[in-house]
Amino acid sequence: MLKFIARRVLWTIPVLLLVVLFTFLLMKAIPGGPFTGEKSIPAEILANMNAKYGLDRPWYEQYFRYVVGMFQGDLGVSMTQKGRTVMDIIGNAFPVSMQLGFQAFLLAVVVGVPAGVIAGLKHNTWMDYGAIFYSTVGWAIPVFITGPILIYIFALRLGWFPTSTWKSPEHWVLPSITLGLSLSAYFARLTRGSILETLQQDFVRTAEAKGLPRRLVIRRHILRNSLIPVVTQAGPLLGFVITGSFLTEYIYAIPGLGRHYIYSVSNRDYSVVMGLAVLLSAVIILANLVVDIVYGWLDPRIRIE
Amino acid sequence: MKLSKSSPLWAMLICILVVALAGVVVGCGGEETTTTAAGGEGTTTTAAGDLAEDQTLRLNVNTEPPSIDPNIGTDTTSALVMNNIFEGLVHIDYEGNPFPGAAEKWEVSEDGLTVTFTLRGTDKWTNGDTVTSQDFKDSWVRILEPATAADYAYMLYVIEGAEEFNTGDGTVEDLGIDASDPKVLKVSLVGKTPWFIPMMAHQSFFPIHKKTVDEFGEKWTEAENIVTNGPFQLVEWNHESDMKLEKWADHRLAAETALNTVNLVMINEATTGVAAFENGEIDIQEELPTADMARLKALPEYKNYPLLGIYYYGFNTANPALEKAEVRKALSMAIDRQSIIDNVAQADQLPATSFTPKGMPGWDVFMKDALIKPTADVEGAKKVLADAGIDVATLPEIVIYYNTSEGHQAIATAVQEQWKQAGFKASLKNMEWKQYLDFVQNNDETMVYRMGWVADFADAYNFLDVLRGGGGNNYTRWASADYDKGLSDALQAADDTARFDIYSKMEQILEDEMPVAPIYWYTNPELVKEYVEGYEPNPLGSITNLWTVKILKH
Numbered sequence: 001m002l003k004f005i006a007r008r009v010l011w012t013i014p015v016l017l018l019v020v021l022f023t024f025l026l027m028k029a030i031p032g033g034p035f036t037g038e039k040s041i042p043a044e045i046l047a048n049m050n051a052k053y054g055l056d057r058p059w060y061e062q063y064f065r066y067v068v069g070m071f072q073g074d075l076g077v078s079m080t081q082k083g084r085t086v087m088d089i090i091g092n093a094f095p096v097s098m099q100l101g102f103q104a105f106l107l108a109v110v111v112g113v114p115a116g117v118i119a120g121l122k123h124n125t126w127m128d129y130g131a132i133f134y135s136t137v138g139w140a141i142p143v144f145i146t147g148p149i150l151i152y153i154f155a156l157r158l159g160w161f162p163t164s165t166w167k168s169p170e171h172w173v174l175p176s177i178t179l180g181l182s183l184s185a186y187f188a189r190l191t192r193g194s195i196l197e198t199l200q201q202d203f204v205r206t207a208e209a210k211g212l213p214r215r216l217v218i219r220r221h222i223l224r225n226s227l228i229p230v231v232t233q234a235g236p237l238l239g240f241v242i243t244g245s246f247l248t249e250y251i252y253a254i255p256g257l258g259r260h261y262i263y264s265v266s267n268r269d270y271s272v273v274m275g276l277a278v279l280l281s282a283v284i285i286l287a288n289l290v291v292d293i294v295y296g297w298l299d300p301r302i303r304i305e
Numbered sequence: 306m307k308l309s310k311s312s313p314l315w316a317m318l319i320c321i322l323v324v325a326l327a328g329v330v331v332g333c334g335g336e337e338t339t340t341t342a343a344g345g346e347g348t349t350t351t352a353a354g355d356l357a358e359d360q361t362l363r364l365n366v367n368t369e370p371p372s373i374d375p376n377i378g379t380d381t382t383s384a385l386v387m388n389n390i391f392e393g394l395v396h397i398d399y400e401g402n403p404f405p406g407a408a409e410k411w412e413v414s415e416d417g418l419t420v421t422f423t424l425r426g427t428d429k430w431t432n433g434d435t436v437t438s439q440d441f442k443d444s445w446v447r448i449l450e451p452a453t454a455a456d457y458a459y460m461l462y463v464i465e466g467a468e469e470f471n472t473g474d475g476t477v478e479d480l481g482i483d484a485s486d487p488k489v490l491k492v493s494l495v496g497k498t499p500w501f502i503p504m505m506a507h508q509s510f511f512p513i514h515k516k517t518v519d520e521f522g523e524k525w526t527e528a529e530n531i532v533t534n535g536p537f538q539l540v541e542w543n544h545e546s547d548m549k550l551e552k553w554a555d556h557r558l559a560a561e562t563a564l565n566t567v568n569l570v571m572i573n574e575a576t577t578g579v580a581a582f583e584n585g586e587i588d589i590q591e592e593l594p595t596a597d598m599a600r601l602k603a604l605p606e607y608k609n610y611p612l613l614g615i616y617y618y619g620f621n622t623a624n625p626a627l628e629k630a631e632v633r634k635a636l637s638m639a640i641d642r643q644s645i646i647d648n649v650a651q652a653d654q655l656p657a658t659s660f661t662p663k664g665m666p667g668w669d670v671f672m673k674d675a676l677i678k679p680t681a682d683v684e685g686a687k688k689v690l691a692d693a694g695i696d697v698a699t700l701p702e703i704v705i706y707y708n709t710s711e712g713h714q715a716i717a718t719a720v721q722e723q724w725k726q727a728g729f730k731a732s733l734k735n736m737e738w739k740q741y742l743d744f745v746q747n748n749d750e751t752m753v754y755r756m757g758w759v760a761d762f763a764d765a766y767n768f769l770d771v772l773r774g775g776g777g778n779n780y781t782r783w784a785s786a787d788y789d790k791g792l793s794d795a796l797q798a799a800d801d802t803a804r805f806d807i808y809s810k811m812e813q814i815l816e817d818e819m820p821v822a823p824i825y826w827y828t829n830p831e832l833v834k835e836y837v838e839g840y841e842p843n844p845l846g847s848i849t850n851l852w853t854v855k856i857l858k859h
Contacts, residue, residue, distance in 0.1 A: 030739075031739070031743040031744070032740050032742060032743040033739075036742050036743055038756070042459065042472070044451070044473060045454060045455070045456070045458060045459075048451045048452065048453075049454035052454050077523070081369070081371055082372035082374060082523065083374065083377075083522075083524060083526060084523075084544070088544075092543075093545060148576060148577075148580075152580070155580065155584055156580060163577060163584050163586060164572055164577045164578075164581050164586075253570070253572035253573060253574065253577055255543070255544065255571070259545070259573070266737060266738060266739065268739055
């Protein structure tokens, strides 16, 4: 097991190198640079700025310097947010996004998975139809609709919660629900489908045939096996929601990572873009590693040697 | 491990998504709608009993200030913060007239080339040090140092030796800045610069506490490090979330400063900001969503302040389709500016009848008659073309370029329609902001482009200079020797009358040659709670004095 984990961690190194290379080349391919401005600046000043950030060097040298820095834990300084290092920016924003992501994810699992299980087990009853309705609507309505609707009802009309920002637990409620809603709908759908598939399996019929109580069949045979596809999806999904959910954060003015994905690209803030790409890939790799470990617990047959 | 191995692809997908999204949500780069505010004069006096117990102002500044280092920051959000935690040599009032700031008085020599500021010698930095002329010199030298790579260094080019030093050809010793007496700052200028004194209210000219800058490097502007000399001090800065300013009790203006605390929150989405305003979470919302404008205008909290700025369409005069002045003139005449304001922009902007906006000092004098009409003159446009022997049907399709934004698109669509009325063929093309800038500045295929300009200082020179032949802001490829001569003559003009006369002639040249079609002059619509008194944003895009603001009982 340890050997497996060590090997996987080592694998992240070439993966990160490639991520940085691709991101770097893509960034360079887009016209304009961090200092392209409306009030165009004299060539001498532009040259000064490029020199200050090392942008006057050949691209492979810039790439090489970045990679060396990266492995020393230095992701460079932001080119448009003067005086802030990429580590500062991630250090400020990542915990916020992580908290929002976890809260939403928790909500989604607590609501979505049971809803999916019940719908699957009570196939073609009103409970199933209710769950299908919920998951269709929840998945179909985008965050930029749910957000303002929740703000209108629960902040402006009822006055239960503040409209925006991320200052206190009160402020956490609406954004977490907004982001959690569509996720829970997704989980409900996924779980339901998986349960229905497992119900058709021979081992379920066998278990029932040998007279095992329904309760135990569900717990030991159906649930465990149905959850494998859910966990497969859940890992990377968790990785994505904790690394920033742009729309939810934008609507509620939450100081998370989401905005940096957008603004760093539109500002051509090369170092921030690359820092975020590194972070996102590292988190996804980690999430997949966790998924693999959970597999073993759910199903001994795929336990890793 | 399919997913983890393919994670570079995931990252690329994200990047692509990000680029796509950026176009949708990042607003109109370049259109500076952040506010400015009141001069120290003319504030109505309020009895102490009418004031609320809690003198806290909660203002939505929309975004994280990119830098509150006076030598680095260039945008209006940063300027708002700097303007209140630092103090320049002078302040300016609502009309742009200077009044004493860190300088008690000043003197301009007979020839206009030497300016002497006298400091009080009693003003302090927040760490107790005295504010000296050297602090100003330190700042000006730093902004000009090539290594600082400051955007706004060119603002100082009016100072002798500044341009040479900044471009690496001169030395710091040759700079026309003399701070040998700590109470006196003597500045030598390269030309007569009538707006030099009011320009001292701009953040580029604010002093810095060099010891602090040297000690903390780029981190000196963090709340725990910063040393300032303004009426407020920065006590808290939670990046991307909020900032807290507090009245600085030892400042000269402390006695007349009512506010104890200013909370600056960063809610970027205008609709959310309006909801927070209506829910009583903030007192001032600076950006209003166009879609909601009709409803917001009816609110008692709706205020519309003047702003010295213009939204215009530039013509690439080097493009064969637009090389004839008559074509550009006809295009400009066919635009119905008032209709664009009423139906599209909707913030009670003013139809631009000249390039220099109304409200600029002297505008009423040098723009006796509006040169450009507020409404469309389709017949006139057709006549201009007919007189020049141009058959509109033979003209190629005119492409309007704009940076991706709902607002710019709506205006471009309206203009396209209006041009069709006059017989032109027109199409639209949008690009992401930086790509757009790169294109219109460097690609000769550019035809018509949108751009905006907000005043850095209150003189028409600041606008007319935009269209200087070969200038950095002039993407029209248009150059006129007469026009450029006007710019240099203006610097030598004997008095205001002579200078305004030159401006008037320059506007006439623009009308005749029409390198740009002015569309509208900006206004600055905001929502301000009725219990906020003394908040009067300055028509200059970057100055907001918060020490005149009071919170009434409510």
